[in-house]
Amino acid sequence: MTPPDPSIGLSIARQSISEYSKLNAFVLPITLHESLLQRCQDADDRQVNGGPLSPIDGQLVAIKENICTLHERTTCASAILQGYQSPFSATVVDKLTAAGAVLAGKTNLDEFGMGSHSLNSIHGPVKSSWSEPGEDRTVGGSSGGSALAVGTEQCFAALGTDTGGSVRLPAAWTGTVGFKPSYGMVSRYGVVAYANSLDTVGVMARDVAAANQVYDQIRGHDPHDPTSLPPSSFSRIQTHLQQSSRNPHKFRIGIPIEYIVSELDPTIRTAWSLALHSLHKQGHTIHHISLPTTKSALSAYYVLAPAEASSNLAKYDGVRYGNKAPLSSTYSTDNNHPRGKGRNILFSRTRGAHFGAEVQRRILLGSYTLSSTAIDNYFIRAQKVRRLVQRDFNRAFALPHPLLRPPPSPPPAASSGAPTMPADDRETTGVDVIITPTSLRLAPLIADLEREKEEDPTRQFYEDLYTVPASLAGLPAVSVPVEAGGEKVGLQVIGQFGDDEMVLRVGRKVEELLLPTKKRLQG
Numbered sequence: 001m002t003p004p005d006p007s008i009g010l011s012i013a014r015q016s017i018s019e020y021s022k023l024n025a026f027v028l029p030i031t032l033h034e035s036l037l038q039r040c041q042d043a044d045d046r047q048v049n050g051g052p053l054s055p056i057d058g059q060l061v062a063i064k065e066n067i068c069t070l071h072e073r074t075t076c077a078s079a080i081l082q083g084y085q086s087p088f089s090a091t092v093v094d095k096l097t098a099a100g101a102v103l104a105g106k107t108n109l110d111e112f113g114m115g116s117h118s119l120n121s122i123h124g125p126v127k128s129s130w131s132e133p134g135e136d137r138t139v140g141g142s143s144g145g146s147a148l149a150v151g152t153e154q155c156f157a158a159l160g161t162d163t164g165g166s167v168r169l170p171a172a173w174t175g176t177v178g179f180k181p182s183y184g185m186v187s188r189y190g191v192v193a194y195a196n197s198l199d200t201v202g203v204m205a206r207d208v209a210a211a212n213q214v215y216d217q218i219r220g221h222d223p224h225d226p227t228s229l230p231p232s233s234f235s236r237i238q239t240h241l242q243q244s245s246r247n248p249h250k251f252r253i254g255i256p257i258e259y260i261v262s263e264l265d266p267t268i269r270t271a272w273s274l275a276l277h278s279l280h281k282q283g284h285t286i287h288h289i290s291l292p293t294t295k296s297a298l299s300a301y302y303v304l305a306p307a308e309a310s311s312n313l314a315k316y317d318g319v320r321y322g323n324k325a326p327l328s329s330t331y332s333t334d335n336n337h338p339r340g341k342g343r344n345i346l347f348s349r350t351r352g353a354h355f356g357a358e359v360q361r362r363i364l365l366g367s368y369t370l371s372s373t374a375i376d377n378y379f380i381r382a383q384k385v386r387r388l389v390q391r392d393f394n395r396a397f398a399l400p401h402p403l404l405r406p407p408p409s410p411p412p413a414a415s416s417g418a419p420t421m422p423a424d425d426r427e428t429t430g431v432d433v434i435i436t437p438t439s440l441r442l443a444p445l446i447a448d449l450e451r452e453k454e455e456d457p458t459r460q461f462y463e464d465l466y467t468v469p470a471s472l473a474g475l476p477a478v479s480v481p482v483e484a485g486g487e488k489v490g491l492q493v494i495g496q497f498g499d500d501e502m503v504l505r506v507g508r509k510v511e512e513l514l515l516p517t518k519k520r521l522q523g
Helices: 006-023 034-048 091-098 144-151 168-174 208-218 231-242 266-281 294-315 346-354 357-369 376-396 446-455 459-464 468-473 500-512 515-522
Strands: 026-028 060-064 102-107 157-162 177-180 200-205 252-256 285-289 433-437 477-484 487-495
Touching (some): 026 144, 034 102, 091 102, 091 208, 102 157, 144 157, 144 168, 144 200, 157 208, 168 200, 168 487, 177 208, 177 500, 200 208, 208 477, 266 285, 266 433, 266 500, 294 357, 294 376, 294 459, 346 357, 357 376, 433 500, 446 459, 477 500, 487 500
Parallel strands (some): 060 102, 060 157, 252 433
Antiparallel strands (some): 026 102, 157 200, 177 477, 433 487, 477 487
């Protein structure tokens, strides 16, 4: 495959810088400084001489601002880290640099990745470029800045982080591709943690092929990251996939009956149906499946993620990490607090002044669910639900989980003459991938979200209804844009753990069947 011409991408980015700056996608805007221009020129020279470093050599790639970079600050859109500059770059950033990619800037996000609309940021909200005058729409979150930067062609691709859907949801609302790899496939070293067991570095691009090119460069084992899959697991997954007897050209596609809900927007429902119909006409088979624990997945996620966040964010106290709030801070607590005047307690003053409302809400929720009086009823039960979610997916897929031991074979049947059934017939009854909507509704107005937040701050948690199950199970998933009724709609393809290539292959097939969307994004 011939790599894209870097000079074209740079030219597009140059035109977009001033045009889209008001949308606030970038925390640190693209600056066409001499070193950036020189890197692009070097990439041009390598391609002319027939020696590009990789398919993304010379391409502009934006980085979400909770991923550390050596020469740019990393604040996670939080006042407590304002001005912080990391002494090292994340592994994914180093890998992109080694592949010849040019870092295009740092993108806006919800504070510490906590949010679904990219509104909870000290840098201000990210605004959609597809809004009507005076009616700003959300771009989704928490990787909204990365999604918008790609959707407005300010860069070739962007990195985001996906904890419960933070790459896939904004992709659905900006007409871009958002890919979350299997957990452990991509290093988390240098990514500021929100929920360690869920955080996954994802890729956003204008088409599946571009997302695949970036993913190929950042995947792989990293000895610095204890959650990174070891080389033996990568080898085991590859062997497992090679031994599969499924048809690589005809897909068995699963449709979860639990995902067909009355709250689903009619436009999204129509797009889902049309896509399935198109795939069926191509010879792929459609199968209804059941994922019964889906109904409890969202509740489990909002117990587990805040619990991990409360632990991860405990270090930001103004002493070990983070900015210290001055005594003149407007934040104060009840003067009758049993431990004295709250405004004179350094930790509470610093965390109260520098953490946003949503971060404080999740820290409090997580601290409670980990308390001795609540941990059994909340955290432990949520972990059990998570295991049931994983079990549901494993039962649905034709491909067994490559890192789990197969179930023991049943004892021989008694000599009653009754026929015996194979121990595992998933190769013929299971599905290769699952296709669902990415979101329940179309991108809402920011003004409507503000009203919802006042009425019920937890209402926005429902944005993650379709994306959370795959996150809890650590599965690969990609949101692919389609058009329906003139609106941007995202469809999500979910695959078995380690089956990332199959997910991207089906994503490309969906993309091929919906060429108007692809042409719109490229033109």
